[in-house]
Amino acid sequence: MTSLFTAGITADLATSVPTDLYINGQWVPAADGGKFAVLNPANNQQLASVASACEQDVLSAIDAAHKAAPGWASISPRARSEVLRKAFELMIEHKEVLARLISLEEGKTHAEALGEVAYAAEFFRWYAEETCRDQGTFMRAPSGANNILVKHQPVGVCLLITPWNFPAAMGTRKIAPALAAGCTTILKPASETPLTALYLAQLLEQAGVPAGVVNVIPSKRSSMVSEVSLSDLRVRKLSFTGSTEVGRLLLAKASERVVNCSMELGGNAPFIVLEDADMEVAVESAMVAKMRNAGESCIGANRFYVHQTRAEEFSSRLAQAMSELVLGDGMKEGVDVGPLVNASTINKVEQLVDQAVELGAKVLTGGVRVAGPGFFYKPTVLVDIPNNADILREEIFGPVASIMTFISEDEMITAANDTIFGLAAYVIGANVGNALAVADKLEAGVLGVNRGFISDPAAPFGGVKQSGIGREGSQDGLHEFTEKKYIAIEW
Numbered sequence: 001m002t003s004l005f006t007a008g009i010t011a012d013l014a015t016s017v018p019t020d021l022y023i024n025g026q027w028v029p030a031a032d033g034g035k036f037a038v039l040n041p042a043n044n045q046q047l048a049s050v051a052s053a054c055e056q057d058v059l060s061a062i063d064a065a066h067k068a069a070p071g072w073a074s075i076s077p078r079a080r081s082e083v084l085r086k087a088f089e090l091m092i093e094h095k096e097v098l099a100r101l102i103s104l105e106e107g108k109t110h111a112e113a114l115g116e117v118a119y120a121a122e123f124f125r126w127y128a129e130e131t132c133r134d135q136g137t138f139m140r141a142p143s144g145a146n147n148i149l150v151k152h153q154p155v156g157v158c159l160l161i162t163p164w165n166f167p168a169a170m171g172t173r174k175i176a177p178a179l180a181a182g183c184t185t186i187l188k189p190a191s192e193t194p195l196t197a198l199y200l201a202q203l204l205e206q207a208g209v210p211a212g213v214v215n216v217i218p219s220k221r222s223s224m225v226s227e228v229s230l231s232d233l234r235v236r237k238l239s240f241t242g243s244t245e246v247g248r249l250l251l252a253k254a255s256e257r258v259v260n261c262s263m264e265l266g267g268n269a270p271f272i273v274l275e276d277a278d279m280e281v282a283v284e285s286a287m288v289a290k291m292r293n294a295g296e297s298c299i300g301a302n303r304f305y306v307h308q309t310r311a312e313e314f315s316s317r318l319a320q321a322m323s324e325l326v327l328g329d330g331m332k333e334g335v336d337v338g339p340l341v342n343a344s345t346i347n348k349v350e351q352l353v354d355q356a357v358e359l360g361a362k363v364l365t366g367g368v369r370v371a372g373p374g375f376f377y378k379p380t381v382l383v384d385i386p387n388n389a390d391i392l393r394e395e396i397f398g399p400v401a402s403i404m405t406f407i408s409e410d411e412m413i414t415a416a417n418d419t420i421f422g423l424a425a426y427v428i429g430a431n432v433g434n435a436l437a438v439a440d441k442l443e444a445g446v447l448g449v450n451r452g453f454i455s456d457p458a459a460p461f462g463g464v465k466q467s468g469i470g471r472e473g474s475q476d477g478l479h480e481f482t483e484k485k486y487i488a489i490e491w
Helices: 055-074 077-093 095-106 110-133 169-181 194-207 222-231 244-255 279-295 308-323 343-358 409-416 432-441 474-479
Strands: 021-023 026-028 035-040 045-051 137-140 147-154 157-161 184-188 214-216 235-241 260-264 269-273 301-307 362-365 380-383 400-406 424-428 446-449 482-489
Touching: 021 055, 021 194, 035 095, 045 194, 055 147, 055 157, 055 184, 055 214, 055 222, 077 095, 077 110, 077 169, 077 194, 095 110, 095 194, 110 169, 110 474, 157 169, 157 222, 169 184, 169 194, 169 235, 169 474, 184 222, 194 214, 222 235, 222 244, 235 244, 244 260, 269 279, 269 409, 279 301, 279 308, 279 400, 279 424, 301 308, 301 409, 308 362, 308 380, 308 400, 343 362, 343 380, 343 400, 400 409, 409 432, 424 432, 432 446
Parallel strands: 157 184, 157 235, 184 214, 235 260, 269 301, 269 424, 301 400, 380 400, 424 446
Antiparallel strands: 021 026, 021 214, 035 045, 137 147, 147 482, 362 380
């Protein structure tokens, strides 16, 4: 096992963070010797050189997961539960190291990174509890002809593909229910953020996860990993979080063998401020829904629909709050907003804003990238946005709030639903009954009413339309990794 040790990384990290592949309980270099650089988005400097899995490595991981599957599936739910509980405890014990890793390779502030670690760890605790509660059913057939027994069994070897924006949480949100169900896993983390995933593998080993049950294979050759895995008869499940564009390609490949798929894809979340909204609640919720992880969130608020009578107040107050945020290296004290993750992300944000402005949008604050090293874009508020601006249709994934006004609630709901996406939505209104009525009409899988933070391991998370298939979190997330077996019994 190799470790990272570069300027800016403290000694304890240097001795504890692996940079090799984790296959069958062993730390191994890529079979072809391939490596790739992991960069710090705050300064564009290299943090580490990480092994890049090749085809042989993918097959080795599949082989390990396949061989380990019967043993892991056969142990008691209580035994699996205790392993997951230990994983939770280890994550909390190592929260500072994990948070620093997240800040270094992804860019979010240390405070946000600590919050992500706590959230990520909770998936292990939640599924440690749910492991022992995943019960089937037994009933007498209505005809009286026989008895009906329904068992939940692990689906088998699972390919887990995670994004860079929440490298700890997106990993545990998939690993925890898979292990709880009795499945074995192959985790392919985003190439921008492999260090967090590799450190998690180290903690899972310490928690007692047997060799082959969790395999972690970073790679710059993402399409090769999915192609090889989904072509292998031993891989029975794909769980993917990422863009809708990539999700479509993976679904097409999975369809060749009818592989069981869970998809958490892109979003274009509307944030609705009703006429009776408490403005303090509206601005506070907007700042959370928009600026979490510098706007790099699939549930981040993209399109703000504000009642015309409240639009000027909301826009000015939101612009003021955004303008007061401090940009900088997420590892530094006093910083509110870290860098975007890479050049392509900031370039897309810049292009969307510039096009909207060229078409007539007005910038209340921000609207420019920050000169110098790193990928920093100023928190931005846009108003008077024309309907033909791409920023109203595309997922921004950056610190930009696009504000439109409405008078008719029905017309606003139609506009909010006029998108291929349907992941998240937010409604702010003092009359909770009316706010809920609006929420019920929105085409989204997860919604916040009078709050900007909505994720919870105990709640089902997922989208409708082209924002995904299936649910993560809650007991629904556990069932994504099981097959139901019906047995007709006569006695």
